[in-house]
Amino acid sequence: MTDTDDALQPPARLRGLVSWQASKASTLGARLTARRLPLGARADFAVLAALEEYGALSQADIGRRLGLDRNDVSGVLNRLEGRHQVDRQADPANRRRNVVTLTAAGRQHLEELQQHTDAVQDELLAGLDAAERQQLHSLLAKLLDSHKPQPA
Amino acid sequence: MTDTDDALQPPARLRGLVSWQASKASTLGARLTARRLPLGARADFAVLAALEEYGALSQADIGRRLGLDRNDVSGVLNRLEGRHQVDRQADPANRRRNVVTLTAAGRQHLEELQQHTDAVQDELLAGLDAAERQQLHSLLAKLLDSHKPQPA
DNA sequence: CCTGCATGTTGGCCTGACCAACGTTGACTA
DNA sequence: TAGTCAACGTTGGTCAGGCCAACATGCAGG
Numbered sequence: 001m002t003d004t005d006d007a008l009q010p011p012a013r014l015r016g017l018v019s020w021q022a023s024k025a026s027t028l029g030a031r032l033t034a035r036r037l038p039l040g041a042r043a044d045f046a047v048l049a050a051l052e053e054y055g056a057l058s059q060a061d062i063g064r065r066l067g068l069d070r071n072d073v074s075g076v077l078n079r080l081e082g083r084h085q086v087d088r089q090a091d092p093a094n095r096r097r098n099v100v101t102l103t104a105a106g107r108q109h110l111e112e113l114q115q116h117t118d119a120v121q122d123e124l125l126a127g128l129d130a131a132e133r134q135q136l137h138s139l140l141a142k143l144l145d146s147h148k149p150q151p152a
Numbered sequence: 153m154t155d156t157d158d159a160l161q162p163p164a165r166l167r168g169l170v171s172w173q174a175s176k177a178s179t180l181g182a183r184l185t186a187r188r189l190p191l192g193a194r195a196d197f198a199v200l201a202a203l204e205e206y207g208a209l210s211q212a213d214i215g216r217r218l219g220l221d222r223n224d225v226s227g228v229l230n231r232l233e234g235r236h237q238v239d240r241q242a243d244p245a246n247r248r249r250n251v252v253t254l255t256a257a258g259r260q261h262l263e264e265l266q267q268h269t270d271a272v273q274d275e276l277l278a279g280l281d282a283a284e285r286q287q288l289h290s291l292l293a294k295l296l297d298s299h300k301p302q303p304a
Numbered sequence: 305c306c307t308g309c310a311t312g313t314t315g316g317c318c319t320g321a322c323c324a325a326c327g328t329t330g331a332c333t334a
Numbered sequence: 335t336a337g338t339c340a341a342c343g344t345t346g347g348t349c350a351g352g353c354c355a356a357c358a359t360g361c362a363g364g
Contacts (some may be wrong), residue, residue: 010217013201017269018285019181019276020198021292024219026178027321028299029171030350039350046172049165060311065162067176069353074313096311096360117169124171127298128291133170136291139284140173146279147180179352182319191318212342221322226344248329248342308363316355323348330341 025124032123036116043068043076044085045117048110051086051102058097085109177276184275188268195220195228196237197269200262203238203254210249237261 014020033042046066051057054065063073077100080086085106091097102110125133166172185194198218203209206217215225229252232238237258243249254262277285 008213008216010219011198011201011205013205013266014198014218015293016289018273018289018292019178019185019269021289021296022174022177022181023320024296025174025292026171028296029174030321033171043351046163046166049163053163053165058311061160064160066166067162068351070312071314071353072351094311094361098312114165117171121170124299125295127294132291132294135287136295137168137170137173139280139288139291140170140177141167142279142284143277143288144173144176144180147276175351182352195320210342220320222343223322223345224320246330246342250343306364308361310361311359313357313359314355317353319350319352321349324346326344328342328344330339332337332339334335334337 029120029124032120033117036120037113040076040079041113041116043072044080045110045113047073047076047080048085048102048106048113051100052107052110056099056101058091059100060097062100080106083109181272181276184272185268188272189265192228192231193265193268195224196232197262197265199225199228199232200237200254200258200265203252204259204262208251208253210243211252212249214252232258235261 009015030042046068047062050062050065054061057065059073059077060070062068063070066073068076077086077088081088083105085103087101087103088098091099125136128136161167182194198220199214202214202217206213209217211225211229212222214220215222218225220228229238229240233240235257237255239253239255240250243251277288280288
């Protein structure tokens with residue numbers, strides 16, 4: 001059995017790298033997401049989630065919270081504003097800033113995306129039981145926390 | 153203390169997603185790698201590692217082992233062949249195929265890359281102790297294995 | 305006042321993942 | 335034997351993400 005040795009494994013030098021594993025897991029997630037959602041949905045979800053949790057934010061703050069460049073935030077907001085899922089207006093207290101807020105349509109879109117996103121997590125983690133999922137999540141969280149901006 | 157609350161955390165909806173964590177971890181790895189290595193070094197490393205571990209391979213086999221498209225393998229090999237780190241010639245037994253082998257220069261390049269790669273892993277995993285690193289590695293391996301081509 | 309910094313915008317670059325088409329070659333079958 | 339089908343490698347292209355550079359605006363400091 002396993003006649004032709006389905007293995008076809010990647011080389012050990014790669015399997016040993018967490019950075020490589022992370023990269024592969026990341027594109028797996030991207031693929032699964034792409035099967036369910038239109039293009040750009042990932043960025044939309046991130047921005048909408050930030051607005052929902054933190055209320056009104058400036059574009060720069062959004063970028064900082066999500067780890068995105070100002071440039072890219074700008075693009076996402078253009079899309080969202082075009083769909084009236086987000087409201088963008090100059091901050092009277094600081095006219096450099098734009099105050100971005102969630103609209104009702106935006107909130108609804110967020111919940112839609114959340115459902116698909118949950119389904120994607122389930123597919124991605126299908127091979128792990130509940131305890132393992134929790135462990136993986138915690139370890140990744142710890143890893144990411146250790147690379148935060150480092151507040152001196 | 154923590155007066156201005158350095159937090160600036162991403163929203164919970166994102167923190168809860170393993171796919172998002174994987175994506176962030178992946179770009180972290182990419183960033184750390186970019187600090188030490190020239191562009192394209194990641195793909196080079198993967199291809200060289202496959203050749204070192206499995207000997208002579210066809211381009212299609214390389215792609216299958218690494219999860220790369222034939223197209224992209226072609227490009228990487230052009231680069232490597234241009235530097236004489238790899239030898240590419242038609243397979244006499246099957247003239248559709250190219251037999252790709254590692255040269256001495258390629259082997260040497262691989263070891264160089266390995267050193268930098270190891271250093272990157274250390275930086276990436278700096279926040280985790282040995283046991284946690286091992287756990288994370290195992291869980292990611294299990295996750296990836298569960299998404300293999302599925303040999304029926 | 306003026307220097308410096310933050311903000312948002314535009315435009316561009318590069319990587320990685322992917323798809324489509326083509327000519328070549330081998331294998332399988334009618 | 336001929337004809338069909340599949341695999342291989344190549345070229346050329348798309349798309350999202352992450353990044354950098356430059357610019358105009360506005361704020362805050364000396």
